[in-house]
Amino acid sequence: MRELQDRRGYQEIATPVLVSRKLWEQSGHWDHYAENMFRLLIEGQDYSLKPMNCPESTIVYRSRVRSYRDLPLRFSEYGRLHRNERSGVLHGLTRVRHFVQDDAHLYVRPDQLGDELQALLGEVAESYSWFGLVPRFTFATKPDGALGDPALWEQAEEIIHGTLERTGSPYTVKPKDGTFYAPKIDIYIDDALGREWQMATIQVDLVMLPERFDLTYIDEHGEARRPMAIHRAIYGSLERFIGILTEHFAGAFPFWCAPVQAVVVPIASRHNDAARELGALLRDRGIRVEVDESDSRMQNKIRLAQEQKVPYMLVLGDREIEARSVAVRTRAGEQEPPVGWETLADRLAAEAAARRP
Template sequence: MLLRLSARSIRRCTSCSFPSSSSSASSLPFRLGPASSFCTVPSMAANHPKDEAYLSAVIPKRIKLFEQIQANQLEKLKSLPHDPIKITSLKEGVKGDVKEGKKWETTPMDIAGQIAKGLANSALIAEVNGELWDMSRPLEGDCKLELFKFDSDKGRDTLWHSSAHILGQALEQEYGCQLCIGPCTTRGEGFYYDAFYGDLGLNDAHFANIEAGAAKAAKEAQPFERIVVTKDQALEMFSDNNFKVELINELSADKTITVYRCGPLVDLCRGPHIPNTSFVKAFKCLRASSAYWRASRERESLQRVYGISYPDQKQLKKYLQFLEEAKKYDHRLLGQKQELFFCHPLSPGSWFFLPLGTRVYNKLMEFIKEQYWKRGYTEVITPNMYNMNLWETSGHAANYKENMFTFDIEKQEFGLKPMNCPGHCLMFQHRVRSYRELPIRMADFGVLHRNEASGALSGLTRVRRFQQDDAHIFCTEDQVTDEVKAVLEFIDYAYKVFGFTYELKLSTRPEKYLGDLETWNKAETNLEVALEAFGKKWVKNEGDGAFYGPKIDITVSDAMNRKFQCATLQLDFQLPDRFKLEYSAEDEAKRQRPVMIHRAVLGSVERMFAILLEHYKGKWPFWLSPRQAIVCPISKKSEEYAKEVQKRIHEAGYYVDADITDRKIDKKVREAQLAQYNYILVVGESEAATGQVSVRIRDSAAHSVKNIDDLLEEFKAKTAEYQ
């Protein structure tokens, strides 16, 4: 797929808020400007402060500066005209009542109290004209207002983002550490905070103190207060934290910075936040790990603490029970138990798939390849390594090189491919293309390598060597809507087969983007039309598109209601331009640029393998199972017949074994059930005489007698129906 800035290369700085430019409005309190998408700056050496000095001098200094700036901004706010405004309340996007308020005075919290009793005590975040907004932040004019509780994605993510600040406060107070960044996790399960502790190594033994600090903060109901500061003010406020100074110094002089406070914690943050810390009534540290500042091995070594929080203890207890249950089905444990795959220290991040695991891997690819044949895709094979000139053209050399494996050949630099799209551009480019050929749908299962940090490797879900069901569609602008709709239908079909539910989000133009506004608007409109034609519910995710084009994010939920992002669908106008791709229009004298659609259904085959293994809890459906059937003879007298049955099933194209041991039949059947064979076929002298088998299903004590032809028809039907 196209350039995707990983956690190791350029991390989205979710704890920073940097409006695009200074203005009279942005100099006022409570004004949230658009956030800077990424933070990258040169290296520096961090000095770890002594605990007592940090707590007794640094934090009070920050608080004093915060209060001074806040007082000045509140005074300025009072002088503004508080004209009447109309607030239209929304619920799930549907228009509701119209309330009256005053500009620079009325807050979403005020409106919540007017709408329903108790809503002000449960609403965590507001959305004002499509922009997320603190509940205590005054409204600035006529607007549409929607409120969100914890049961919504926006409410949940806000609680967890705010909980990261509570975690940061506890860490800073307990250890005098230098805080770095603290966002929600990318999988949407809690939050973390990175910090520099010097020589201290955090572990589970520290969690009780951290949780006690978080509980203290929640009990105090500390409000989340917000100010906007200049670059100079921010540098003064965070002069004792070199990590924060690094983030600030990368900004141009006309940028402003958003700062939040809760209790003793003053932190750079783009927000928004929950009203106060008391909304976090259940808090738990989950684990600690090491990390690198800026995700670079060359930078400072940090400690990362992961946490989870809820608005009540009951939900936390339920989540912790879920974690215990999920541990039983960790794909790494199941993979070892079922002899599917393993990893060796001589090749970290690159997994060995054993014969049984290879069966599943191949079945997944065959499933996609069968759909390719039906849906008009053409499979291609492209090289694994390219001269770095290719990656300079594509932009990966400038933005992604540290994630690539590079090496020299005859004094020229080459790199293993981390994605297929530049190679597909070369394939499109190698001869003159006509509009009559479009759309061209190139599919590629080529091996990809990404130089992930060793600390980031995690089973099959974060690897260095992998394959994707990667495809790129080259089409005209007029074909975009139909092609996108077709991809969505492909994804819907595949996820129904796997038993997934999913959500759709349209991620629109970010603050920093390439290309012209007109092209972006047209692209977003095309995606909206395609989504409407597709007919499934979707939401707009403002400003979260890739810098090269808008995208549709597809989040799947498995049997344990965990969320994953596997499929992807992105529009790209930049690579066709970088590679100067052209096709001849109807007027052959004219040349036009194609639009490029990046799409994957499975995503990484390795990652999908892991997700499915846990989704099915190790009980593979028949069509995907590496152990579809086993023949168990009752005694030696029926062993030859068992081998005949095995041979016939094998020749029909199914995975079948035979247990030719001298153990009792009850033990054979029990072990076959534990090994997750879908069908256990018991044969004795009577079955041998009649040409039948006694059929037991994996999870059932019942059994039936069938002849081989009928059994094979059943296998055929289950395979065809993906059961």
């Protein structure tokens, strides 16, 4: 994600976990969301552990005067968030009290909204394609009692609708299902078991950040104008996403994102030195590799790695070491002919870089 975001011109920011009550009063969360926040009293002042990154990003926006030429501004943040969920609803990795969200807030001029949304839909499609997942979208429109200028809502909804049509993204409309400050696009996927998961969201915020925090940019005539703010998360809570992926792949992660990509298996203890050397060579190429130097028999080492769904087992004995080669086994039980260390390193580095599901 960071590589994609660099390519797209994001700036990564990091805002404090501990946030003054004053900021939540300004955003409106203190009135509507306080029971979900962990609160702390520090020197007689109310603070909370942040449940979201939104208002904090406005402080970065307002740290200097912004011109129409500065926009769009894209602030990403892997914020550590805390939400005081009731213990009864906590569930594995998919519902936790402390999580990291792949969050971003984008500040755009109204005339930039269409292009920015189109690029965001592209980001979503690309980042799910690395896992072989195909996102679907819903378009949630203005609810009753929404805040903000009705003409602005109409303009934003027209642009969102046009962008979804233009990109040919599969979507359905959910009338009146937007938030009180933003029309939004929600992202859904189906996992390998056919279950539907609501993942993350793209909200076009017309009110909460722009108005409550009085954000402006200076237009070409020197007039102060209101930007639009886009809240976007793609995977959402990373903990929840990893939980969903673990079930989706039944633990057999694609090579590029497997926590351990290869285990070097020395046949006997006299092969340990060479095994360590091969491990270091692969690690040097960015491969996540472990060396099994335990006293277990070779077959047990291989079985253990297969149970852990490690993509490759690299077996080293006298013959292989003499030829500076290694016998490759896959987690599916296939055996490949011995291959030279350097050739293997090239192949695994290329496979990781390809990010295939």
